[in-house]
Amino acid sequence: MPRHYALVPAAGSGARFGSEVPKQYLELAGRPLIYHALAALCACEWIDRVWVVLAPDDEWWRTYDWTGLGGKLETVFCGGGTRAESVANGVAACALADDDWLLVHDAARPCLSQQMLAALCDQLADDPVGGLLAVPVADTLKRADAKQRVAATEDRDALWQAQTPQMFRYGVLRKALSAGRALTDEAAAVEALGLRPLLVRADASNLKVTYPADLRLAQLILQGRDR
Numbered sequence: 001m002p003r004h005y006a007l008v009p010a011a012g013s014g015a016r017f018g019s020e021v022p023k024q025y026l027e028l029a030g031r032p033l034i035y036h037a038l039a040a041l042c043a044c045e046w047i048d049r050v051w052v053v054l055a056p057d058d059e060w061w062r063t064y065d066w067t068g069l070g071g072k073l074e075t076v077f078c079g080g081g082t083r084a085e086s087v088a089n090g091v092a093a094c095a096l097a098d099d100d101w102l103l104v105h106d107a108a109r110p111c112l113s114q115q116m117l118a119a120l121c122d123q124l125a126d127d128p129v130g131g132l133l134a135v136p137v138a139d140t141l142k143r144a145d146a147k148q149r150v151a152a153t154e155d156r157d158a159l160w161q162a163q164t165p166q167m168f169r170y171g172v173l174r175k176a177l178s179a180g181r182a183l184t185d186e187a188a189a190v191e192a193l194g195l196r197p198l199l200v201r202a203d204a205s206n207l208k209v210t211y212p213a214d215l216r217l218a219q220l221i222l223q224g225r226d227r
Helices: 033-043 083-094 114-123 170-177 186-191 212-226
Strands: 004-010 047-054 073-076 101-104 130-136 141-144 150-154 160-169 198-201
Touching: 004 033, 004 083, 033 047, 033 114, 033 212, 047 083, 073 083, 083 101, 083 170, 101 170, 114 130, 114 160, 114 198, 130 186, 160 170, 160 186, 170 186
Parallel strands: 004 047, 004 101, 047 073, 130 198
Antiparallel strands: 101 160, 130 160, 141 150
């Protein structure tokens, strides 16, 4: 039977966040931001192992205690200059069976729930392609011109906002990433092979921390779950 594994690229600096500390190590609820994403993956009964892809010169990882996450966690210091490079390097380092499932998750999505993980693994169990967590777009979308004025209002019907984890067969994902395209997520690389990933509905609580306000919102979400 195919097994499930997870990969978390965490070699970035989080420059958009405007902090001297790499974003994945900023404090959230008394832990580094990445800890919460890893905790969710390590606690999932579907997942056998979790790899963290770190920068070769990462000086932060060893300053924290990760033992509470258990024995599933492994580190590889092969991160690249972009998220896509880090994922590709991590996929190459895993060396799994082609039929095994690999879930790629953002280090900056700390509020992933076990319900979302179970839904993703369950709905994709027999899927020939794989898929990703996503939410339908709720807001009205505006396209801007060069002067930041509205050029058009876009039809939001059938539009979804991609999240992570994104889950694909190891062989498919390795082939998709080998093309070296500059894409923002794994699903786009798989789509470039002519395949159509399944959208598995999640919710907005699985937010990505990009700006300081997102960190405060993530704190509220995690506190709400602890009550």
